[in-house]
Amino acid sequence: MPEHRIFTTAFAKVYPLYVQKAERKSRTKEEVDQVICWLTGYDRAGLQRQIEQGSDFATFFAQAPAMHPNSSKITGVVCGVRVEEVEDPLMRRIRQLDKLVDELAKGKKMESVLR
Template sequence: MKPKHRIYTMSFARVYPLYVAKAERKGRHKAEVDAIICWLTGYSQRGLEDLLETQTDFETFFKEAPMLNPSRTLIRGVVCGIRVEDIQEPTMREIRYLDKLVDELAKGKAMEKILRK
C-alpha cells in the first residue's frame, strides 16, 4: 500500500495563510478566499474559523466537510503540472480543486466564474 502524501497530515491552518497571501498579493481579499473555501466545502464562516483554530489536517478538513459542492466537478485545468480532472485519489483531487480556485482568484478571474455560477 502506498503511503499517504504528507499534505494529508498537514494542518489546514498552516496552508490557509499561504492561500490568503497569494490572493492579497494580486489585490484580492481574504473574504474572497473564505468564500471560495466555503463554496467548495459547505463550511460556514464560523465553521471555517473553528477549523483554523483546532489545526485540523487536510484529510479531515475534506472528509468532514458538511457538503462538497457538486459543481466542483466543473473545475478544470492544471495545478502543479497535473490536470485536476485526471486526479484519481479523491482527497488529493479536492485539495487540487481548492488550489485551482485560489489560482483563478489570484489571476483576477471574477468570483461568479470561479464559483461556477
C-alpha cells in the same frame, strides 16, 4: 502507495498561504473564505473552527458539510497536474481548492471562479 504528506498537514498552515497569494493580486481574505466555503459547504464560523482546531487536510475535507455539486466542473492544471485526472479523491479536492485560489489570484471574476 504511501499517503501524501499534504493529507496530514494542518489546513491552518496552508490557509495563510492561500490568503497571501490572493492578497498579492489585490484579492481579499474574505474572497478566499468565500471560495473555500463554496467548495466545502463550511460557513465562515465552521471554517474558522477548523483553522483553530488545527485540523489536517484529511480531517478538513472529511468533516466538510457538503462538497459543492459543481466541484466536478473544476478543471485545469495546478502544479503541472490536471485536476480532473487526479485519482485519489482527497488529493483531487485539495487540487480543486488550489485551482480555485489560483483562479481568484489570477483576477478571474468571482462568478467564473464559483462556476
